[in-house]
Amino acid sequence: MSTTAGQRGSGPGEGPHRGVGEHGSAPGGHDTETAPYERVFRGEHMARLEQLFTKYPTKQACLLPALWMVQEARGWISEPAIGEVAEVLDLTPAYVKGVVTFYTMYHTHPVGRHFIQVCTTSPCNICGAEDVMKALIRETGCGELGATSPDGRFTVMEVECLGACGFATPILIDDDFIESVTPDKVPGLLQRYK
């Protein structure tokens, strides 16, 4: 039902960046929607996962951290990755997918090399966040929210409250949390991300 568009389970993955394919590789990653799947959980990653098992009484509880490990390694969480996570945690792929799609920070499609999230919730909104968002869309060349720039460099998404309302407007570029962004600062900021 369309009234629920944008709610849990139909998150940012539904945006126009579907099928970016050739631009989809994240830093250090090589997953595209067509490349053969290479396992994440071997060697060092498997050792880290086994370390995680000691921190929780169930394997299932390692699901969110395991998904983070996949996303860090591959840039996004593909169907085969969902299958692999299910296998190492003794869960079903359908169950894992249900969890992945609940949380908006997991990418279910390839995104640009740098993923930008801009807060536009009310406290930032009244301080000019929509102008920051427009500047980001313009300067990255993404054209619209959720789309990846033609050079594969950036994807821009709107995000709900980043929890830094006194430092309007905050944005996240990959893991870099940047406070007090104004439209004029955007071009300079982007230069640091190649």
Add this chain to the structure above:
Amino acid sequence: MGYPHPSHPKENPVLSKHFGDPEARSYDGWVKRGGYEGLKKVLRMTPEAVVEEIKTSGLRGRGGAGFPTGLKWSLMPKADGRPHYLVCNADESEPGTFKDREIMRWTPHQLLEGCAIAAYAIGAERCYIYIRGEFTDPYKIMEKAVDEATAKGALGGNVLGSGQRIEVILHRGAGAYICGEETAMLNSIEGKRGNPRIKPPYPAQVGLFGMPTTINNVETLAAVPHIMMRGGEWYKGLSLNNPKSTGTKLISVCGHIQRPGNYEVTMGTPMRELIYDMCGGMRPGRTLKAVIPGGSSVPIMSAAEADDCLLDYEGVVAKGSMLGSAGMIVMDDTTDMVYQIWRLARFYAHESCAQCTQCREGTAWSVRILERILAGKGKQEHFQLLLDLSDNMTGKTICVLSDSCAAPIVSGIQKFRHEFEAYIQGAREPALAAV
């Protein structure tokens, strides 16, 4: 100190005393500032005595609900042979609120000490700190602090030589406001979708992994070491208005204000003093229109209501709203209230976990109706429709997310009806394209 502004003389910095001081972040720096003395003292006491001290202090949950912390701890079963868990709620996502972030990024050991004391008091050997996924810097700082505290023996298998085991494990969220609801948080830690649970059973009986669990907010736990060091009576004495609201409170102030930031005030401080003295008032030539005092989930206050409001749990209720998480959104006369209420409704529609019909449908339809009004397609009957929807979204669902969506809509229509009318009657240019 103080961050991003030096502490104002009218503030009462207890938790925020070392904000802005990077040296307070390290274990040694924290110990030099009197850190971990509270934990040392507690380890010589019985858990029951610790709970009593917190009860005496009058400390209430700082995450929004204001439930008495000592009472919450006392609801945990006593040494029943099962594992007990402490969960620290660091999923701070309530629009307008940004205090827990500052506690974690400036004084991570203040929080860890509070966690260790609380874990001891409730008989837990494990504490999970659930940090929202977007808080990348606080996560790194907390990770370093946990490693350091464990290496120094303040956490781990033999806490400060007492033989007590207290482990702290950081759990990173992945983008879901609803996981700040305590039972949704438990599901999220267990590796599930963050759907809130039906209560009862309450977490103290059936919590994380089915075991007795206490969930406390970051700010609540950060206050605990100070109470244990200086005594419950001292904390109880920090109260200007009502003995039911004690201690200090970090107020996050944002929006149209000269100096946004966190301000730590004694409970009962007038809102007026906070806005005009500590925060420097409105921008030049602007006047106050509205305040949302407790994070976006509480009713909007008019400027007149804000004018003589006292900042504590009862004081804000007396003015028709709630202290909540004390994330104060200040709006001046340039604010389009209808547009901002729509933006808030969009937030709740996006964040609904979609379990309950009233919330899933109600939040989404509220957005659509507000969109029509903003597009110049509003009708008089939309007022009643919005109020009917809001009534169905209040007190009828598993958690209070849909109540939170209804609060700004209902209070907005009550207090700023003329702004809705202006759109409906065509006296104001549409703010959105027709849908």
